Amino acid sequence: MEDLGTPVLDNHLHLDPRHGRGIDAVEDFAHLGGTHLLVVNKPSWLLGVEPEKDDPRDDFRAVFEETLDAVSDADSVLRGRAWPVLGVHPGLVSKLVDDRGFTPEEARDTMQTGLDVAAEYVADDDCDALALKTGRPHYEVTDAVWEASNDVLKHGLALGAEGDCAVQLHTEGTDDLTEVAAWAEERGLAREKVVKHYALGRLKGPTPSVMSEKDRLLDAVENGAPFLMETDFVDDPDRPGAVLGPKTVPRRVRWLLEEGHEDAVRNAHVETPELVYGIDTEATLSE
Template sequence: MKTQKFPILDDHIHIDPRNGKGIEAIKEFKRAGGTHICLVTKPSWSLGVHPTTGDDFRGVFDETLEIAREITEDTGVVTFVLLGVHPAEITVLSERMTPEEAADIMAGGLTLAAQYVQEGRAIGLKSGRPHYEVSEKILALSNQVLTHGFTLAADESCAIQVHAETGPCEDMITMAQKAGLNPCRVIKHFASPDTPLSASIIAKQEQIPELCRQKRTFTLESDYMDENSRPGAVIGPKSVPRFTNRYLEQGHITEEDVYRIHVESPKKFYGIDITI
């Protein structure tokens, strides 16, 4: 294996030993040149948790932290953890309770996640709103939950990754500011280049070389779901290092761009140091 010249971070990846490759996916990531990941919680139901209170997300968070520990011990890949509540929870929970009750449980889960951040067990939160069509009521409740997440992030001086509809989501700038949160700390997961939020961009995005020429600040992600029923979705665990090295080898980006993507941007977004 050739010596790695620079660190490579996958800013949004899931690892699921129950339903997917588990640690083997991270070994693939490492062999391709990956060095760091942001491990993000999966929806509660994928881990067999069906919450009736916010505290029920503890099982999801503890399992995520255990996976992170195993990744670091077994592979040496540095793992940062983002804990929170997937925005689609409101749809699933509303099948067995009112939407208002579902939103309360989700807010409670975020409050619990913020406690983990306060204890230094996670670097940030995860929230958002449905990326699919929902009623005005569900959208309004989802935005209430998201605003609660922004307030918690402001209180803990941490970042929050958001999962939301395709597009700029520029209204979140004002939402964050009203909650006392620096909008730089709002990272749009699966971001489109037109977002004014901090952007985590899928590694196969064709505009990445042009964004680098513009000296844009962003990170890269795979959004790998690690589910055997959907192999390689969204893109595989090797994708971020492979695309990074391919762009570099083909002259589409420079080493300066690589450092901006994988070192400077994570430092700006999360306050974390990425080194090898």
């Protein structure tokens, strides 16, 4: 198992032991020097879960419990730690409205209930869930669906403020989310605790979780602001390696170190995880 001399955190990936590579992907990550993972639950429909309109709480619990099991398995492999990030994928709104006949308002209520359940796990000291996941579609939708999605996003920000936890966002591609950062602050959540997943190297407003492509990373390095690194590995056997494979973050960390960017590596893997999540990636290497 390679030791890169630093914690190495992948801030956003998925694990699917039932259908995908599961623990094998974690072993690949760890073998190249990866030490810490934030494991985000897969979209509910990809796990065969269809939340009901009247009482979807147990449906969402099934999704979250599967993620917790995957995190527990990952913990047994890593030199550091894995933590779950639990929430509702914003694409669910289209599954509910377009495929199942929900009104946008019914979809909004269902998804907000899912976030309520996720927040219960975050509040549970035995769970160690670090953050909530929410957002809005990254594709074109009707005005009614967009409004409902923004309501879901704002609800997630409010829950993050109540639980004093970070919120990871899945949104449209953009380098400016100052409006969303303002929504967070209006609800009592510091903007640095809002994280845009699949980010470019520069972002106005929240903290960027930068896709670990060299050009994006160099942009983040040059910018010098807090940032995280991720792969968004989807662990789908029909899409092997998508979006980036689990080996990517440790490989990019090695490359950054070889290029003399030690300060940037510390920024992404020690300082920003502490700023956003309150975790100490150095101390947890000894656990």
